[in-house]
Amino acid sequence: MNEVTPTPELEAFDYKSDVNPVWCPGCGDYAVLSAITKALAELRLARENVAVISGIGCSSRIPAYTSVYGFHGIHGRALPIAQGLKLARPDVTVLCAGGDGDGFSIGGNHFMHACRRNIDLTYIVMDNTVYGMTKGQASPTTEADWRESKLTPEGPGVPPFQPLDIALAAGASHVVRAFSGRVQMLTKYIVEAIQHPGFSFIQVISPCVTYRPEMRALKTRVHDGFAETSTNRLEARRRLLDDDGYSLGVLFKSVEPSYKPCATSDEAVADLERQFVL
Amino acid sequence: MTEHLLSLALTGSGGAGVMTVGQILLDAAAHAGWYGLMRRSLGPQIRGGESAALMRFGSRPILSHGDTFDVLFAFDWGNITRFAAELPLRSDSVVLYDPDAGEVPEVIARSNARCVAVPLTATVKSEPGLRANMIGLGLAAHILRLTPADLQPLLADFLGDKGEEALALSLRGIELGAGLADALPASTWPVCPRPAKSEKPRWSITGNEAAGLGAVKGGVRFVAAYPITPSTEILEWLAPNLARLGGQLVQAEDELASINMLVGASYGGVPSLTATSGPGLSLMIEGLGMSVGAEIPVTVIDVQRGGPSTGIPTKSEQSDFNIAVYGLHGDAPHIVVAATSIPDCMPTVQWAVSAAEAAQCPAIVLSDQNMGQSRAIIDPPAEGGPVAARRLAAPEDGTPYLRYALTNDGVSPMAVPGIAGGEYTADGLAHNERGTPSTQAADHQSQLDKRQRKLETLDCANFWAELEGDGPIAVIALGSLTEPAREAVRAANGAARLIGLRVVLPLQAEAMAKALAGATKVLVVEQNHSAQFHHFLRGHYDLPPVVDSLHRAGPLPLRPLEILAAINALKGDA
Incomplete structure (x- = not known):
């Protein structure tokens, strides 16, 4: 996060736009939007100094529902856009948001490399274990035997992607799991993630009540399994071995070096031309 | 003043060091007052394999290769058959070869060029520690009437920290090579007097370096890079030089990331650019479409190579024209420009960046391996902008x-x-x-x-094309073929005019109509198999009724005489 400049007191409401979400009633993403705006208000960030970047999918619609700068890009490429922005404009607080298909399937490669670079931004993945916008296909986090999609009638047949484990293996320095049904907790995690000087990853279990109605029951399954935060990467990974997928909390946090392009100076273009003169 | 031109091909298998010889020779010739050009032709091997330095020197600025080589100096005959097609010779050309490397192969001998044996290997063995390439350098320098004294000041730079002994051995090799040349009759060599020394400073630059310089002149301060032949040198040049200006370069995980990083940085207000080649451009296309729709300026330089797919990564072609112009899905207006020569890579990239910034859309700059990886001795190029x-x-x-x-x-x-x-x-x-x-x-x-x-x-002013002459046959050339076409137009003695189209998109209807006024026939010149540029011109411009197309896939470049022959054929048509 960057230095906070004194700004007029803004309420969470002031960080919301007047655009009506396309989301279904009951979608978990409403709560995530609410948590983001609450976190921005709590941190008293000026709207013009914050950018929310996304890809494509239900949850990726989120930038337009905020009143800060936003970018609704193309499928799977939210993280490269966010990293390009943060590198070019380190003064801007950058949040990146999207879904499990956008982040772990088509954008999976960028996810790993964003973890490695550890650039100071916050990546919020609203994981609903389904492709909602295309009407209910299996996503990388869907169970292998989920048989509700016409595209994979026998189930996707592939073990689900493990976002936290992969984030840890790839080098993310702040790794969190949250639940959209616990907005206060999520708000706190987003505040901490923005304050963390490096790449923060928050997997938010965010039910899709339309294509995964059984997810409504998750509010009784989630638990505070990650109440304690590891500062040791290996220990954090060990804790995932007996994770049921519903442990909530900050699993891992460590301040580690962030990618920085080479040192800069301020010569003029004419100085560069001299190398070509015979 | 009499013009003197000399073309020289140096060939050898990997490790023979012909590229080093070519490089030192070009520099020494430049210091002596020659303009020059050096194209590299390489096989696909990472290290070793066949290589050729294809050089041309002139007492006036030269930006294109000629039709044939005056001198071929073969350090050995390894893999010569793979190169022979790129080494056209005349019966009065001279072939210098090492008799210990074997007889002159048929592919070379059939040119009936004069073959002159020079005992390279025997000379290497005459004293301990000598290297064939330095002996060859001393000998090749003689062709341009350069002496060991001309080469000596450049050697230290090339040898770097290899030490005094290496320097002494290299100098000794050069002297022995000069001695081999002296031992041959003067009639061996083409007439090639030393030009007057230039009073104004000249530059030594490759197309890829010029493109990098154009980028920073256009205001680029953010680059996301993914290496791909033959564009990598642009990125490698930009890395340290951008840092000197306070800009930054990040190596991306793939081209999908690099184009989207550009969009993010440019969304943040920083002019952004990357360089790639065909396969990379294919991956960037979706991002470019987003840059059209979201109106975020970015610039992509495509240094074209043989395609499709992995194609011929090390050799030139102009077959990405269609993807650059038509590749984006939806109705997606954008800028496409083609650099016309090695020095022109600078102003063209500079202009493209500022045009993209002014129009808030993507710009694609078409270059090709032929100019990207060639080095030229030039007068400093004119500026290319800014538009706004x-x-x-x-x-x-x-x-x-x-x-x-x-x-x-x-x-x-x-x-x-x-x-x-x-x-x-x-x-x-x-x-x-x-x-x-x-x-x-x-x-x-x-x-x-x-x-x-x-x-x-968008105001393209006079930047839209290179124009020369007013003959009735308009030669419309693409990219690095502009300069060979210029030579052909000049040789056509008023029968032709040149239009080297720089701004491909947006269309330049008015300017083109003016440039074509009075022309009765058109010859379109391009380096690809399906005449992509020709079809584009016919589809979008009102051309005179007779239009001919001269096109060929890479890597064999179209040469001035071929273009002149096509002009003459059109002239003959009633």
Whole structure:
């Protein structure tokens, strides 16, 4: 996060736009939007100094529902856009948001490399274990035997992607799991993630009540399994071995070096031309 | 003043060091007052394999290779059959060869060129520690009437920290090589007097370096890079040089990331660019489409190589024309420019960057391996811009900011993070003036119109083409074929005129009509198999009734005489 400049007191409401979400009633993403705006208000960030970047999918619609700068890009490429922005404009607080298909399937490669670079931004993945916008296909986090999609009638047949484990293996320095049904907790995690000087990853279990109605029951399954935060990467990974997928909390946090392009100076273009003169 | 031109091919298998010889020779010739050009032709091997330095020297500026080589100096005959087609010789050409490397192969001998044996290997063995390439350098220098004294000051630079002994041995090799040349009759050598020394400083630069320089001159301060032959040198040049200007280069995980990083950085207000080649451009196409829709300026330099697919990565072609012009899905107006020569890579990239910034859309710059990886001795190139800076928004209190406002020229002032009151969401979804997603026909139509209008109102002034002559046959050439076409037009003695089209998109209807006034026939010259440029011109421009196409796939470059023959054939047509 960057230095906070004194700004007029803004309420969470002031960080919301007047655009009506396309989301279904009951979608978990409403709560995530609410948590983001609450976190921005709590941190008293000026709207013009914050950018929310996304890809494509239900949850990726989120930038337009905020009143800060936003970018609704193309499928799977939210993280490269966010990293390009943060590198070019380190003064801007950058949040990146999207879904499990956008982040772990088509954008999976960028996810790993964003973890490695550890650039100071916050990546919020609203994981609903389904492709909602295309009407209910299996996503990388869907169970292998989920048989509700016409595209994979026998189930996707592939073990689900493990976002936290992969984030840890790839080098993310702040790794969190949250639940959209616990907005206060999520708000706190987003505040901490923005304050963390490096790449923060928050997997938010965010039910899709339309294509995964059984997810409504998750509010009784989630638990505070990650109440304690590891500062040791290996220990954090060990804790995932007996994770049921519903442990909530900050699993891992460590301040580690962030990618920085080479040192800069301020010569003029004419100085560069001299190398070509015979 | 009499012009003198000399073309020289140095060939050898990997490790023979012909590229080093070519490089030192070019530098020494430049210091002696020659203009020059050196193209590298390489096999696919990472290290070793066949290589050729294809050189041309002139007492006047030269930017194209000639039709044949005056001298072929073969350090050995390894893999010569793979090269022979790229080494056209005449019966009065001279072939220098090492008798210990075997007899002159048939592919070379059939030119009936004069073959002269020079005992390279025997000389190497005459004293301990000698290297064939330095002996060859001393000998090759003689062709340009350069002496060991001309070479000596450059050697230290090339040898770096290899030490005094290496320097002494190299000098000894050069002297022995010069001695071999002296031992041959003077009639061996083409007439090639030393030119007058230049009073103004000249530059030694490759097309790829010139492209990098054009980028920073255009204001680029952010580059996301993924290496790909033959464009990598642009990125490698930019890495340290951008840092000197306070800009930055990040190595991306792939081309999907690099193009999207550019979009992110440019959304933040920093002019951004990357360089790639065909396969990389294919991966960037979706990102380029987003840059059209969200109106975020970015510039991509495509140094073309043989395609499709992995194709011929090390050799030149101009077959990405269609993907650059037509590759984006949807109706996606954007800028496409083609650099016309090695030095022209600088102003063309500079212009493209500033045009992209002014029009808030992507620009694709077409270069090709032929000029990207060739080095030339040139007069410093003229500047290429700027067109205009990016128009930034200054939102007023109480008035809602419309990011995609429908303006007369189609350009909507752009807010970037940090500008209070300008907060908006950039979107690749069809949207209204405010940027809010919209599926309504009227919004779609008006935004498409506005994006088209930006390009129609873009001022390309005299930058749109290289023009020369006013003959009735208009030769419209693409990219690195512009200079060979210029030679052909000059040789046609008033029968032809040159149009080297730099601005491919937006279309230049008025300027083209003016340039074609009085022309009765057109010859389109390009380096690809399917005459992509020819079809483009026929589809978009009113051309005279007779149009001929001279096209060939890479890597064999089209040469001035071939172009002249095509001009003459058209002339003969009633």
